[in-house]
Amino acid sequence: MxxxxxxxxxxxxxxxxxxxxxxxxxxxxxxxxxxxxxxxxxxxxxxxxxxxAEVSGKGRLDTTVERPLSMDQYNQLLRMLPPQASLSFQTDEMFTSATYKGQILTGFFLQGLLPTWQDSAFVYQVEGRFFNWQDIKNKHRVALIVVYPREKEPRHISSVDSGPAGSVQLQDFIKHINLLNQSITISDQSFTVVGILRAPPVEKDFRAPEDQESMQKIFIPYTTWYDIAPRWWDSFSTRVRIVTGSEDKAARATSVLHSFLRQQFGPDFLPGIRLFRHQLxxxxxxxxxxxxxxxxxxxxxxxxxxxxxxxxxxxxxxxxxxxxxxxxxxxxxxxxxxxxxxxxxxxxxxxxxxxxxxxxxxxxxxxxxxxxxxxxxxxxxxxxxxxxxxxxxxxxxxxxxxxxxxxxxxxxxxx
Amino acid sequence: MVIHCEHLVKIYQTADAFRALNDVSLDIAPGDFAAVMGPSGCGKSTLLNILGLLDEPTSGVYRLNDISTADMSDRVRSRTRRDHIGFIFQSFNLLPKLSVLQNIALPMRYGNLPRKDILPRAYELLQRVGLADKADRTPQELSGGQCQRVACARALANRPELILADEPTGNLDSKAGEDILSLLRDLNRSGITIVMVTHDDKIAHGAKHIIRMKDGEIV
Structure with a gap:
């Protein structure tokens, strides 16, 4: 049939x-x-x-070094890495406050970045501009602020409630006032907000959880951050991120980073290098x-x-x-x-x-x-x-x- | 010979090993119309089932169209039933869920006829048995005589050389019985060999010759 x-x-x-x-x-x-x-x-x-994986960049690896790393060290490491690899350093996050036209803004963390931070997990729309190498070299007093879209169910971005009397949370303040090209004072120094980083809506944000901000942030150039960090701060750490461009190059970059860190901090230094592929x-x-x-x-x-x-x-x-x-x-x-x-x-x-x-x-x-x-x-x-x-x-x-x-x-x- | 049987024996393996056929030898020539007669339990239907490849003899030789059926696989037996034998049953055995036309088409569905040719051929057969206006009816909507005419049309579907009819008039009144007999005789005249089991003398005498059975033997 x-x-x-x-x-x-x-x-x-x-x-x-x-x-x-x-x-x-x-x-x-x-x-x-x-x-x-x-x-x-x-x-x-x-x-x-x-x-x-696409957003994060191929062949990415991360480590955190419990020391500050200088730009000389950055250049030295970059020369050792395979060509086309992107290297990024990030400073610690420092809880501080800022002032705008007499208004105290609080509830954010200050972090130093390099321009290469854009090469991995960068999902923002930049209003204004991002940092450039001149900002790094000349330790410019420039700042970037992350702003989140209004959402039905807003993501949880922590802010610390306590602040001096009369202060407002930065997160709430930037909902009403656009600080682009405005001057704000951080640690008694005047910074110009050169860019607003507009985060995508939550359903279009495909960054790994570890790449998403859990706290409201203001970014400043990597070198500027060390300039204004208080002297008593003795536990500086540096987040190192390398995007090699391919899975194959990641292994080579890992061994380069490993030997570089041992060369810098002695043979007993044990860096915990995480291949992002493992994380995925x-x-x-x-x-x-x-x-x-x-x-x-x-x-x-x-x-x-x-x-x-x-x-x-x-x-x-x-x-x-x-x-x-x-x-x-x-x-x-x-x-x-x-x-x-x-x-x-x-x-x-x-x-x-x-x-x-x-x-x-x-x-x-x-x-x-x-x-x-x-x-x-x-x-x-x-x-x-x-x-x-x-x-x-x-x-x-x-x-x-x-x-x-x-x-x-x-x-x-x-x- | 269409049918050639030698010393057919059929034993049912019951507690007392019932012998339904006992040394039956038989020849049916092409174009013959044979009536098998005998009392109930004499082995008529058993013989017909063996001739129709629905059952196998315990021993003996059965050749159909000069081909031995002893070593036929199930596939070959099914194909032989489909292409060479048409069945007509006492209780019609039409499928109640199918229309009259679909019932007639059923044997062709198991054959190699192109699908587009099946229903026209079924309709042609329905016309031949005079029921063209009942094509879309179900068997429940027809009388016994009409059902048996549909069964006759179905038996002709794949143009068989042999028709086996098991008490085809058994469930019909005498008028309808005579109609069916007349239809069978027409088919026989067109060259189809017919073997019909019946216990009705009048119907049996409509055949060309009569085979009488008793206690599993031909007498």
């Missing part, structure tokens, strides 16, 4: 036993809904992690780990659905023994009978897949976080359909095989 005839026969049977078919379809749909939900979320997380692997494992339980529940539901299909197929074969005999007498082979019942079960599975995907999609829309960024993915649809078809096929195989084994003469006698 040809496939269209098998489908037509199967569909006719499904339609003529609506309740029985509905129950089988429902059981499969529950399993598929769980899978669809889980795979959609997982697929989205993986896609976000891929975007994080951890994110991926985390995403998978969080959804493992859901996959397991989906699996149980699919088995239940499969048993439902098996049960129904067995009942159907029992009630259609005579029909099997008639079909065999008219020329159906064992394979025809096997295929007929498998097709019927797989049609039920297909209906279950369709129902399950609708349920799963609704679950994703109403239950998952950050669903505004959820995109449709064909592989999830394909995987759901294949899973439903595979389950129906496997569980219907035994009853269908038993049906195909019926001897025509005995099946015909069956009342």
């Amino acid at each position: 040809k496939l269209p005839d098998l489908i037509a026969t199967g569909w006719l049977e499904i339609r003529s036993h609506k309740m029985r078919s509905f129950l089988s379809v429902f059981a499969i749909a529950i399993g598929i809904a769980t899978f669809f939900y889980t795979l959609s979320i997982l697929s989205q997380r993986y896609r976000d992690i891929d975007r994080t 692997d951890i994110y991926r494992q985390g995403a998978w780990h969080n959804l493992k339980a859901m996959i397991f529940i989906g699996l149980i539901a699919m088995i239940a659905g499969g048993i439902g299909i098996m049960n129904i197929t067995m009942v159907v074969i029992f009630s259609r023994t005579r029909e099997i005999g008639i079909r065999r007498a008219l020329g159906a082979s064992r394979l025809d009978i096997l295929l007929q019942f498998l097709t019927e079960a797989m049609l039920l599975g297909l209906c279950g897949a369709a129902g399950g995907m609708v349920l799963g999609y609704l679950a994703v829309l109403h239950m998952a976080n950050n669903t505004s960024q959820l995109t449709f993915s064909w592989w999830v649809v394909a995987a759901s359909v294949l899973l439903a078809l595979g389950t129906s096929f496997l569980f219907a195989l035994y009853p269908a095989y038993e049906a195909s084994k019926l001897r025509p003469v005995e099946a015909l006698k069956y009342e």
